[in-house]
Every structure is written in structure tokens, then in C-alpha cells.
Amino acid sequence: MTALLTLENISVRGRRLPRLDGVNLQLRPGERVALLGPSGAGKSTLLAVANGLLEPDQGQVLWHGEPRAFGARARRRQQRRIGMLWQDLRLIEELTVQQNLNAGRLGAWGWPRALLNLLVPLETQACRELLLRLDLEPGLLVEPVATLSGGQRQRVALARLLRQEPELLLADEPLASLDPRLADGLLALLLREGAAPRALLLSLHRPDLLAGFDRVIGLRGGQLAFDMPRSALTPATLADLYVDATGAAGAS
Amino acid sequence: MKPAAPLLMLLPAAVLLPLLLLLPQALHGGGWELVGQFAAAALQPSLDPVVLQSLLRGLAITCAVALVGWAVSLVLGVLLGLASARVVWQSLSGRCWPADLLARLLALPRSIHELIWGLLLLQLIGLQPAVAVASIAIPYGTLVARVVRDLLDALPRASLAALLSAGTPAPTALLTTLGPPLLPGLLSYGGYRLECALRSATLLGVFGLGGLGNDLLLSLQSLQFHELWSGLWLLLAVMLPLEALIARLRRHWSMPARLSLGPQTQHRSVGRRGRQMLVLLGSLLLLAWGAARWLQIDPTQLLHWQPLPPLGQGGWQEALALPWPSLIVETLLLTLTAAALAVGAGPLLLLLVAPWRPGRALLQLGWMLGRLWPPPLTALLLLFVLKPGLLPAALALGFHNLGILGRLLREACSAADPAPEQALSSSGSGPRLALLYGRFSRVAGSYLAYGAYRSDVILRETVVVGLVGGTGLGSQLRESLSGFAWQQIGLLLVAYALLTLVGEDLSDRSRRQLLGA
Numbered sequence: 161m162t163a164l165l166t167l168e169n170i171s172v173r174g175r176r177l178p179r180l181d182g183v184n185l186q187l188r189p190g191e192r193v194a195l196l197g198p199s200g201a202g203k204s205t206l207l208a209v210a211n212g213l214l215e216p217d218q219g220q221v222l223w224h225g226e227p228r229a230f231g232a233r234a235r236r237r238q239q240r241r242i243g244m245l246w247q248d249l250r251l252i253e254e255l256t257v258q259q260n261l262n263a264g265r266l267g268a269w270g271w272p273r274a275l276l277n278l279l280v281p282l283e284t285q286a287c288r289e290l291l292l293r294l295d296l297e298p299g300l301l302v303e304p305v306a307t308l309s310g311g312q313r314q315r316v317a318l319a320r321l322l323r324q325e326p327e328l329l330l331a332d333e334p335l336a337s338l339d340p341r342l343a344d345g346l347l348a349l350l351l352r353e354g355a356a357p358r359a360l361l362l363s364l365h366r367p368d369l370l371a372g373f374d375r376v377i378g379l380r381g382g383q384l385a386f387d388m389p390r391s392a393l394t395p396a397t398l399a400d401l402y403v404d405a406t407g408a409a410g411a412s
Numbered sequence: 413m414k415p416a417a418p419l420l421m422l423l424p425a426a427v428l429l430p431l432l433l434l435l436p437q438a439l440h441g442g443g444w445e446l447v448g449q450f451a452a453a454a455l456q457p458s459l460d461p462v463v464l465q466s467l468l469r470g471l472a473i474t475c476a477v478a479l480v481g482w483a484v485s486l487v488l489g490v491l492l493g494l495a496s497a498r499v500v501w502q503s504l505s506g507r508c509w510p511a512d513l514l515a516r517l518l519a520l521p522r523s524i525h526e527l528i529w530g531l532l533l534l535q536l537i538g539l540q541p542a543v544a545v546a547s548i549a550i551p552y553g554t555l556v557a558r559v560v561r562d563l564l565d566a567l568p569r570a571s572l573a574a575l576l577s578a579g580t581p582a583p584t585a586l587l588t589t590l591g592p593p594l595l596p597g598l599l600s601y602g603g604y605r606l607e608c609a610l611r612s613a614t615l616l617g618v619f620g621l622g623g624l625g626n627d628l629l630l631s632l633q634s635l636q637f638h639e640l641w642s643g644l645w646l647l648l649a650v651m652l653p654l655e656a657l658i659a660r661l662r663r664h665w666s667m668p669a670r671l672s673l674g675p676q677t678q679h680r681s682v683g684r685r686g687r688q689m690l691v692l693l694g695s696l697l698l699l700a701w702g703a704a705r706w707l708q709i710d711p712t713q714l715l716h717w718q719p720l721p722p723l724g725q726g727g728w729q730e731a732l733a734l735p736w737p738s739l740i741v742e743t744l745l746l747t748l749t750a751a752a753l754a755v756g757a758g759p760l761l762l763l764l765v766a767p768w769r770p771g772r773a774l775l776q777l778g779w780m781l782g783r784l785w786p787p788p789l790t791a792l793l794l795l796f797v798l799k800p801g802l803l804p805a806a807l808a809l810g811f812h813n814l815g816i817l818g819r820l821l822r823e824a825c826s827a828a829d830p831a832p833e834q835a836l837s838s839s840g841s842g843p844r845l846a847l848l849y850g851r852f853s854r855v856a857g858s859y860l861a862y863g864a865y866r867s868d869v870i871l872r873e874t875v876v877v878g879l880v881g882g883t884g885l886g887s888q889l890r891e892s893l894s895g896f897a898w899q900q901i902g903l904l905l906v907a908y909a910l911l912t913l914v915g916e917d918l919s920d921r922s923r924r925q926l927l928g929a
Contacts, residue, residue, distance in 0.1 A: 212838065213834070232767075240839065242839075248831060253853070254854065255417070266842075266849065267842075268840075278415060
């Protein structure tokens, strides 16, 4: 099976040290991968390269085995298949839940539908199903996003992402600012939605939440520290990842 | 079915459709050659030293008039603002009604455009340097007074009450508690008024009150496009640094932008900021004093009225017999068309050029020219190809105000959080849709609220393009002014003032609604 996403020898220069330094990575459909590493290890940079937001200084990004397209249009067609869940969610506060969900379709829609979405409810059935799937009241569709609770907003953001019908889900520390109950709920949903035929790549700062993942990647100083099945991960490997970064052997 | 915020922003642009349909009928066929020459001359301004010298002198007069008019309006505005603030009367005498009465009286001079003041004073006093200054200072002063009054009355009263109850004399208590918070608001608004004053002074020049405007008009009328462009570029060379400087100072003192959006930046220490502001204000007032001396302004000139022609017999009947309904309808139609054009075209154009960097720069340049350019000159230019009437007037007013609104829109967009737009474009939506959904959603409310305020200004400005004819009260007023028909002028001014006051009220209401939503 060809990989969904292949990163070949990716380097991104930073101000002093490289932010990514010769990273190689393959993601296959059905893989749910956790990306671990201390702050500044390059996790966000790696995700930005993966979703096409950032152009690497060196190396090649392959999508379904093909190099990234150069033309703006073809490039956007590829990006449509890669969905990103942002830590700050990036919902459009002034619009309703339904309009926000449909904003996930903007890449596929032309102007007429994009404008109509701002006037009347579009594709209500699909939006309802998504909300139900994520354990949200379908009645929320008409509510402005600004009125939702924190947990509801998380799920609406995830629903918008799924509305995009992506093959690959990326998420940059999605659980960082959540209380434990919300974090567990969101992680369970992400793992469910990221299952085959999709793939999931998620950066994480809590090694205690790795249970549902198939594979774990450690990133340190812009380089791959390890890339292994979760079952092979030992506490010692994990400890090494964080200890080295501080440069102090005594870090607990 | 209620259009969502970003769509609401595009709706006014629907006025473009009927305008485009009307355009072929409004063309009179000739004149394209002249327009071509005009456009070509933009890159070849005249560099003749004699021309430049005269233009520079005109520019100096315009700047001096603007500065002096602005300074007088600031002083006048603070005094009148204090005199019409409820909090001042309350603490000095325990009564509020004199404040409200004065505020209501001040609405009248405020509702009359500086150009009408200029033309009126010109008829009464003759061509004196003081006339141009006074016609800026009177309406601006009363505008500043309103802002000062609103600022003062919105300030929290707790510390004032504390000082008063401790036995501090009322004037001292007022100065201590209300002075420092008033200064930033006043300066922020004042800076913006200085830009306006420069535009007004240029405009007054076009109508013969001296300065660069006059040179521009004469060059246009004699088809000396190269000289015209020299003047325009010179004006731009003053306006642009002024705008940049004011924006910079605003940021330096972390004042809210006019369309303040997003989180407020941190405040610097009040003491240092306050001292810097006072120094700047003081030096500007000194500079204005120097400019007034150079212009040889003598305030007593304003007291020497020329003998007026006697009131004509039967003038009132004639005045009442004017076609009032059609005059008012024309004025309103012109206002609405120009306002819709100005409010709607900005977002539309920004969307069109969104993916294209040089296009965005070109748009900035176009908006800059729109701000700078007095609308009557645009109207005259349009008359080369269009028949006189509502269309050239609306286009001219719309273009000018588009320049002002467009700049605000751009500022608001760059101040708004880029994250939602980035999220959309990384999910594969095109740059235009990402801009529409991601950023316009955020700025729509305040942009439209400012547009409502601007429509009210446009109503007042309709008089400026009266020379094109068929534009309602403005055209009639110019006719009546040149015929010394004082009864007509009186009634027209009343009609204008009433319309403006109603418009002000309507735009206030819609603004509150837009910002509340």
C-alpha cells in the first residue's frame, strides 16, 4: 500500500538551530501516530510542513507518492484532503455552527454555494449527522459559535474538520488546554475518526495518553529520536527523550 | 433568512448593478481623449519651476489654513465641550439642563458642511484669509465639542465624587479627575480631524477660498493636466507622511484605532504619555499661531460684513415654490448611492485583488488618490465623458469616501486575527473565500457601523458636488447663493440641517444595532 504522506529528508532552517533536521517519515492509511517531544523539538513545524502551511528548506513532501503540486489550484486540491485541528480551534465566531461546519467544504465549493451558505442553511442533513456522530445536539446548528461551551467548541471544530472529508487528520497539541475529562473525550473521538481508512498524526505532551495509538514518534532538537510501534515503547526510551532536551541528567 | 456578517458587507455593492446599467445612457460620447490625456499625465507631472513655485505656495496656504482651522476648532471644541458636558454643570451648579440645551444648539452649526460655511462667509465678508479658517473651525469645533462632551460624560464619576466630597473646589476636582483621561481621546480624535482639515482646506480652495485647491481647479479647467498632476502629487507628498505619522503616534501611545478591534495593547505609564502629548499639542498650537501670522489672519475681519443686497420682494413665495420634494428625494438618492458605493466597493475590490500582491498595492494607491482628491474635481473630470446629473456626482462622492473607508477596512483587516483565515486556506479553500469567511466575519460589524456614520457625513457632503447639477439641495443652494436669494438660502439651510439631524439620528441607531449584534 502506498503511503498517504511521505516526508523525505525534511529540513527547515531556524534562526539559530535548524527547526527540523533531516526528518524521514511515512504515514499509511489506518495508522494513528502520536508525536512526542519536549517544547521546541519541532513538533509544530513538522505538522506545518505536513499540511502544506510551511515549505521545507530541504527535502521533499510526497502525497500518495506524488510530489506536492506547484500550481495553486492543484495544491489546494491536495490540502483539502489533509485536515488540521488547531489548538485554538480557529472557528469563525460570528457565524453559526452550521455555517462553520460548511466552511470545511469551502475548498470543494465554488462561489455561489459559499455565498449561499452565508444566507441560508445548506446541507443540513450532512451537518446534523456529523453533530450526532460527535454526541452534539443537532439543535446547535443554528446557534452562533460564540455562544457555545468549551467542550462543544472542540467538537464543532472537529466536525468542521470531518466535513472537509480529509484522508489525513493532523492535530497540534489538541489536548493541551483542556481539563482531563474533556481531553479524554476529545482524544477518544480523534482516535475513532482517525481510524482506517484515514490516518491520524497528533502531537502530544502527555505520554500517559498513548494507549489508543498504533505508533509513536519521538522528536528531539528537530531530529527523529525514535519511530516505533507503541507496543515496543519502553519507559526508558521516553525518559531519554525528555532528559536529553534539558541537557541535565537530573531532570525528573 | 438573515445574511451573515461577511455577506452583509458585500450587499451594498449591489448598487453597482443599476449604476452599470445606467452608465451607457449617461455617456455623452466625447471626451475619452481628454480622459486619456489626463491619465497619461499622471506619470509626467510638470516640472516647470514657475508652475512648481506657484503650486508650492498654494500648498503652503492650504496647509496653513488647515492647521490654523484645526487648532482653532480644537480650542473651540474643548471650551464648547466643557460648556455642554452634563458632568461639568452638575458639579459646578447642580443643574444639567443648560448642558443639554447648549448641546442641542450646537447640533445646528455642526450639521452644516464647511463648504456651506465657506460660501456663506465669502458672501458676507468677502475673500479674507480668516474666512477659510473660520469655515473649517466652526463645524469642526462643534464636532470636537460633541466628542469632548461624550467623552466627559462617559467617564466614571467615582473619583470626582470622592474629591468633591473631600471639599475640593469643583474646578480643581474636574481638572484633576477628568483632564488626564480626556487627553488621549481628544488627541486620538484630533489627529484624525487634522487629516480631515487638510482635505477640507483643499476643497475650500477649489471653491475659491485660496490655496492649492484653486490651482488644481484652474489647471483642470484649462486642461493643463501635467500641472494638475504636479499639484496632486505634491498634495500626496504632504498627506501621506501626515497619515503615517498620525498612525505611528497612535500606535506609540497605544491609542485605539478608529475601528478598534482585537485586544487592546498595553498602556504605557500615563504620566510620561501625558507629558509627551501635551508637548506635541503645545508645539502644534504654536505652529498654528505662526501659520496664522504668516497668513495675516485678523479675526476682526470676521466682524466687518459687507453691505447685503436688500431682501427681494416676494422672495419667500419664490423660496417656498422651489420643488422641495424632488430636491429632497434627489439629495437622499445621491446620498444612498454614494454611500452604498463607498461602503460596498471596498470589500468587493479587496476580495478581487486578494490573491495578487501588486493588485493590493495598486488598490492602496487608488484609495489614497480618492482620499486626497477633492470630489468636485472628480465630478468635473467625469463630466468629460458623462452627462451632468446624479451619476457623476454619486461616483465622485463614492470614490472619495471609498478612499476613506477602504483605508479603514484595510487597517481593520490587518489588525484582525489571521488565524481563522489561515486555517481555512490550509484546508484548501481559495484565498478569496478564506478572506471572506476568515477575516471579513470579524471586521464586518465595526466596518458597517463606521459605514453608517460615514453615510451621515456623505449626506452633508452632497453639497460639495452640487456644481454637477441635478443633485438636489446642493445644486439649488449654489444657485441661490450666487443669486443672493437670501430667503431661499435660509430655507435650504434649514432643510439641510433637518435632513442631517434626522440622518445623524438614523445612523446612530443603526450603528448601535450593528455594534450590539
